[in-house]
Amino acid sequence: MYLTKSISAISLGALLIATTGFAASHSDKAAKAAVGARHAQMQIIAYHTGILGGMAKGEAEYDAEKAKAAASNLHAAAMLDPSTMWVEGTENGMVEGSDAKPEVWTDAEGFASKLENLQTASAAMMDAAGTDLDALKASMGNLGKACGACHDDYRVPKN
Amino acid sequence: MRRTLLILLGCAVLGAALGWVLTRPDPLEPNYAQGLTPDPQAGALIFAAGGCVSCHAVPKSEDEAQLVLAGGLAFPSKFGTFYAPNISPDPEQGIGTWTLPQFARAVTRGVSPEGQHYYPAFPYTAYGHLAPQDVANLFAYMQSLPASDTPSQAHEVGFPFNIRRSLGMWKLLFADDDYVLSGDHDxxxxxxxxxxxxxxxxxxxxxxxxxxxxxxxxxxxxxxxxxxxxxxxxxxxxxxxxxxxxxxxxxxxxxxxxxxxxxxxxxxxxxxxxxxxxxxxxxxxxxxxxxxxxx
Incomplete structure (x- = not known):
């Protein structure tokens, strides 16, 4: 009898530990996935900015259609609802690979306004990219400023 | 013995006198940029290129508010913490009463109107290359900016770096008027x-x-x-x-x-x-x- 009780207790304990372990690894995985999704979003933005930048620099020939497509994809990526990816507890130091400063959450209002600036800049780029090369070039500066301003306040320094 | 002592004492006095002379702040040039017409609009570009805002704006201020150069940004270093001063045109707390030669001596030689050496957290060794016309333009532009009566914060620097005169020696050793990149260039x-x-x-x-x-x-x-x-x-x-x-x-x-x-x-x-x-x-x-x- 005593033995059965002990075995039950041990099993229950093991089960508890196992469950907690599972829960931790599960949330760990979810946090990693959220960070991964953010990086994918940034990559899509960087890729399309690269297409526009190549034209602005004169490394690629200006192509209105292509520029417009790049700008509209960029804008679509900028418009993604942040709430699913910028989940709490995924700042730098908490999740491997995360460069997000805790200020993303402690200063949520400021972060939201920086995101809005990006969306304004990417919307302006959509109009400019298809117009002509000069308009595209002029819009690059504002886009860069929007990226930089947010990285400055909400991303840990790279090096 | 007495003679040796006297000679030693003489050397010490001479050395101190020499040190005092060598560490003396550069004098004011009362005729600096005389005959040049300052252009505040061109000065705005000098102001941007010089990055004045990055240190002297109120920390965390943005856009137009950055043009209020009330200072306050802290620069921690192993010598202590320096604070960017108020360089707005306020006559009491800023530089509103400065003359162009005083401004030029501050920016290009690192010497205050009171004749004190500035700490090289202020990059006057770099600004020493500035052309008088650019300094005059910059001064005209900065005097057109909004004034702030926020007092400058005192630096927190320990001994011996708190002896300003020692900065004269620092300048003697390290301030170099020559460019680093030499040779012929376009x-x-x-x-x-x-x-x-x-x-x-x-x-x-x-x-x-x-x-x-x-x-x-x-x-x-x-x-x-x-x-x-x-x-x-x-x-x-x-x-x-x-x-x-x-x-x-x-x-x-x-x-x-x-x-x-x-x-x-x-x-x-x-x-x-x-x-x-x-x-x-x-x-x-x-x-x-x-x-x-x-x-």
Whole structure:
């Protein structure tokens, strides 16, 4: 009898530990996935900015259609609802690979306004990219400023 | 014995006198920029290239508010913590009552109107390259900015660095009026040198410092530890940075790296400043960087 009780207790304990372990690894995985999704979003933005930048620099020939497509994809990526990816507890130091400063959450209002600036800049780029090369070039500066301003306040320094 | 003592005493007095003379702040040049007509609009570009806002604006201020140069930003260092002073045109707390020669001596020689040495946290060794016309334009522009009556914060510097006169020795040892990049170069590179080594003072962050906080000119722009303690400020000579001239100009204009990441940290502010300059100036800085040895 005593033995059965002990075995039950041990099993229950093991089960508890196992469950907690599972829960931790599960949330760990979810946090990693959220960070991964953010990086994918940034990559899509960087890729399309690269297409526009190549034209602005004169490394690629200006192509209105292509520029417009790049700008509209960029804008679509900028418009993604942040709430699913910028989940709490995924700042730098908490999740491997995360460069997000805790200020993303402690200063949520400021972060939201920086995101809005990006969306304004990417919307302006959509109009400019298809117009002509000069308009595209002029819009690059504002886009860069929007990226930089947010990285400055909400991303840990790279090096 | 008595004679030896007397000689020693004499040497000490002479040495002290010599030291006193050598560490004397540079005198005021009352005729500085005389006959030149200041152009405040051109001064706005000097102001941007010099990055004045990055240190003297109220910390965390943005846009128009950055033009209130009330200071307050802290610069921690191993010598103590320096605070950017109020350089708004307020007559009491700022520099509203300064004359152009006083301003020129402060900016290009690092000496206050009271005749005291400034700490080299203020990059006057770089600004020493400035042409009088540019200094006059800058002064005219800065006097047109909004005034703030916020008092400047005192530096927190311990002995012996709190003896201002010792900075005279520092200047004697380390302030160098010559450019680092020597030799024959085209007009664009020379313009870039004026901007990069002088006004934009790139070396202040991108060049390592010696034990006394002076720039190691033999390792010019080869990168340095970040004074914040975290990470490293990258080297930007051709040996360390393989960006093309076009890449550099784009970076100075929009802040985009060749991978379309964006400038971060202090460099984001530098880009904000450089983006206001004419494109030819950004191209000149890029040409200068490409002309540095180490390719």
């Amino acid at each position: 007009a664009e590179v020379l313009r870039g040198r004026y901007l990069a080594e002088g006004l934009a003072h790139c070396g202040e962050c991108h060049t390592p410092r010696n034990a006394l906080g002076a720039l190691d000119r033999s390792a010019w722009l080869t990168g340095a530890p970040n004074p914040s303690g975290k990470g490293k400020i990258p080297g930007i000579t051709p040996a360390q940075l393989e960006w093309s001239k076009v890449d550099l100009v784009e970076y100075f204009t929009s802040g985009f790296t060749p991978e379309y990441d964006s400038a971060g940290g202090e460099m984001a502010e530098v880009v904000r400043n450089l983006s206001q300059l004419p494109e030819s100036d950004r191209a000149a800085i890029a040409a200068y960087l490409k002309a540095l040895p180490g390719d």
